[in-house]
Structure formats: structure tokens, C-alpha cells
Amino acid sequence: xxxxxxxxxxxxxxxxxxxxxxxxxxxxxxxxxxxxxxxxxxxxxxxxxxxxxxxxxxxxxxxxxxxxxxxxxxxxxxxxxxxxxxxxxxxxxxxxxxxxxxxxxxxxxxxxxxxxxxxxxxxxxxxxxxxxxxxxxxxxxxxxxxxxxxxxxxxxxxxxxxxxxxxxxxxxxxxxxxxxxxxxxxxxxxxxxxxxxxxxxxxxxxxxxxxxxxxxxxxxxxxxxxxxxxxxxxxxxxxxxxxxxxxxxxxxxxxxxxxxxxxxxxxxxxxxxxxxxxxxxxxxxxxxxxxxxxxxxxxxxxxxxxxxxxxxxxxxxxxxxxxxxxxxxxxxxxxxxxx
Numbered sequence: 001x002x003x004x005x006x007x008x009x010x011x012x013x014x015x016x017x018x019x020x021x022x023x024x025x026x027x028x029x030x031x032x033x034x035x036x037x038x039x040x041x042x043x044x045x046x047x048x049x050x051x052x053x054x055x056x057x058x059x060x061x062x063x064x065x066x067x068x069x070x071x072x073x074x075x076x077x078x079x080x081x082x083x084x085x086x087x088x089x090x091x092x093x094x095x096x097x098x099x100x101x102x103x104x105x106x107x108x109x110x111x112x113x114x115x116x117x118x119x120x121x122x123x124x125x126x127x128x129x130x131x132x133x134x135x136x137x138x139x140x141x142x143x144x145x146x147x148x149x150x151x152x153x154x155x156x157x158x159x160x161x162x163x164x165x166x167x168x169x170x171x172x173x174x175x176x177x178x179x180x181x182x183x184x185x186x187x188x189x190x191x192x193x194x195x196x197x198x199x200x201x202x203x204x205x206x207x208x209x210x211x212x213x214x215x216x217x218x219x220x221x222x223x224x225x226x227x228x229x230x231x232x233x234x235x236x237x238x239x240x241x242x243x244x245x246x247x248x249x250x251x252x253x254x255x256x257x258x259x260x261x262x263x264x265x266x267x268x269x270x271x272x273x274x275x276x277x278x279x280x281x282x283x284x285x286x287x288x289x290x291x292x293x294x295x296x297x298x299x300x301x302x303x304x305x306x307x308x309x310x311x312x313x314x315x316x317x318x319x320x321x322x323x324x325x326x327x328x329x330x331x332x333x334x335x336x337x338x339x
Contacts, residue, residue, distance in 0.1 A: 023199035025070060026077055032195060033188040033220070034067065037179055041071060044177060045078045054107045055079060055156040057130055057174060059115075061164035062181030063303075065221030068160040071181075072111045075158075083109040088118035094125050098135050098150070106153040115159035116166040123171055130157055130174045183218030183307070186210065192220050193227050197242070202231045204242040211247045215260040217304050229254055259308065264290070265301055269310060270332050272320055279319025286318060 025031040048055040076083035193209040216223035233250040255263040287294040305311035
């Protein structure tokens with residue numbers, strides 16, 4: 001019987017850094033949020049373990065920071081198999097992928113992050129590996145070259161992506177399980193903050209945790225980052241006690257307001273109100289005024305503002321909805337709303 005190693009990392013410096021600073025759930029019970037998805041994954045992993053089979057290939061997609069890697073690690077724990085983690089852009093040569101696949105043991109998990117950025121040549125090697133558990137290896141060069149069919153152990157590929165639409169149809173069709181991770185509620189995020197606070201050895205009450213959750217944009221990774229900065233602020237001021245008043249001061253220090261908006265979010269909305277009466281205004285015009293490129297505005301700022309109802313896209317450009325304009329004019333030009 002092979003030695004059980006719950007996690008083996010390949011090209012995963014970011015994941016190692018995350019382990020160092022954050023609480024990492026080891027079971028579905030420890031993992032907070034994504035209740036419906038957790039129930040599905042529990043059924044899939046428990047059934048596969050009972051049959052002593054490899055879990056079906058799985059695609060997890062959704063915005064960054066929602067826990068795709070963590071869920072994959074938990075599934076490896078439940079199945080009691082190894083998980084090897086790599087990133088799509090790091091797989092530059094087919095030989096790299098063949099080496100990883102040939103090193104997998106039966107039922108092991110190969111996790112590929114940002115799988116949509118994987119080179120097409122690498123993707124084509126995966127086709128036979130996923131379906132028939134074998135890869136074709138070319139030995140030699142020129143006229144004397146020959147193809148050898150190399151069998152590999154039955155394994156599970158878990159692909160993670162923030163842009164599922166960029167996956168090719170042949171690759172997407174080979175995943176037996178396709179699941180989406182949703183943004184977290186503020187209540188779920190506050191529980192995650194309380195859980196992480198114990199790991200970070202900082203005292204925080206539920207009210208303060210909820211204040212941090214309100215600024216986390218529905219994303220656990222952001223909530224944990226804010227908590228670490230609040231811990232820094234608390235250590236400098238009062239020795240690891242995050243009171244509501246201190247959290248308010250820390251959030252202001254970090255440039256976050258009661259709506260979870262950053263300084264640049266507020267600048268964008270204020271410019272739209274001041275200069276264009278709330279819009280509509282073109283994306284390139286906004287980019288010029290803010291000194292940001294249009295892609296950054298479109299991918300970093302707009303999604304959260306649209307989810308909060310502060311911004312909408314129309315055929316004529318971006319604009320602030322009428323109901324939001326009333327609130328924002330009061331916020332920017334009238335009495336400020338307190339935390």
C-alpha cells in the first residue's frame with residue numbers, strides 16, 4: 001500500500017503561500033459556504049471511494065478566490081489519494097504533462113488551475129489520457145521516429161477556470177462533472193472571518209467580522225486578506241483585539257467604505273455623477289478620466305459595482321441606475337452613512 005500524502009504541490013508557490021497565512025479546511029465540515037455544491041461533491045467522492053474507483057473528471061469554474069483549489073484538496077482527503085497541483089500556463093511542453101501523468105498512481109487527482117490558458121498541444125495530449133488512460137509518446141526524430149502508446153494509471157483531472165467559455169468544446173465535453181462556484185453571502189463570509197481569526201490568533205466579535213464581510217466582495221480570499229490587514233492594525237494599536245471601532249478605523253485606513261467600495265470605485269462613480277450626470281458614458285472615456293486601461297475597469301471594477309446595483313451596461317455606454325444615483329448623491333455630496 002502506498003504512503004498517504006494528502007497534498008503534493010507542483011509549481012504552486014502561491015498555494016504554498018496561502019497555506020502559510022490562512023486556515024485551510026481539511027474536510028467538507030470545515031469548509032464554510034457553497035452548501036449545495038458541497039453536498040454534490042460529498043456524494044460524488046463518497047460513491048467513488050465506495051467503488052474504489054477514480055472520481056470522474058471534474059471542471060470547477062467561477063470567479064477567482066472562491067475556493068476551487070481548497071475543495072479539490074478536500075476531495076483528495078476524502079478519497080485518501082494524492083493530489084498534484086499545477087497551472088495551465090506552466091505546462092509549456094507535452095513532455096512536462098506526460099511526466100506528471102506517468103507519475104500518478106491509481107485514483108490520484110491532477111489539479112490544473114487556469115486550465116483555459118493551457119497550450120493547445122498540451123490539451124490534445126489530455127484527450128486520450130482522460131478517456132483511455134494512455135498517452136502517445138514520440139520516440140526518436142526524423143524518419144526513424146516512432147509512436148509508443150504509454151498506459152497511465154486511472155486518475156481524476158480537476159480543471160479550475162475563471163473563464164469556462166474559453167475552454168475548447170472537445171476538452172469541455174470530456175469532463176463528467178461540471179460545477180460552478182457562487183459568490184458568498186455576507187453571513188457566510190463573516191463565519192469564515194471568525195474561523196480564520198482563530199487560526200491567526202486574533203480576537204474578533206461577530207459584529208466586527210460582519211463589517212469585514214461587507215467589504216469582501218463576496219470572496220473568501222478578499223475577506224482573509226482584509227482580516228490580515230486588520231490584524232496588523234490591531235497589533236500596532238491594542239494587541240490583537242479587533243473591536244468594532246478598531247475595524248472601522250482599519251477599513252478607513254485601507255480605503256474601504258461601508259459599501260465595500262474601494263477608493264477607485266468611489267472615484268469612478270463620483271466622476272460619472274459629476275461629469276456625466278450619472279451616464280451613459282463610454283468605457284474608453286472612463287478609462288481616460290481615471291488613468292486606467294479599459295480592460296482593468298471592465299474586469300476589476302465593473303463586476304462588483306454591477307452586482308451592488310451601482311452600475312449598469314447599456315448599448316450607449318455605462319450608467320448609474322436612477323435608484324443608485326439618489327443614494328450615491330447623498331453619500332458623496334450629502335450626509336455620509338456611518339459604518
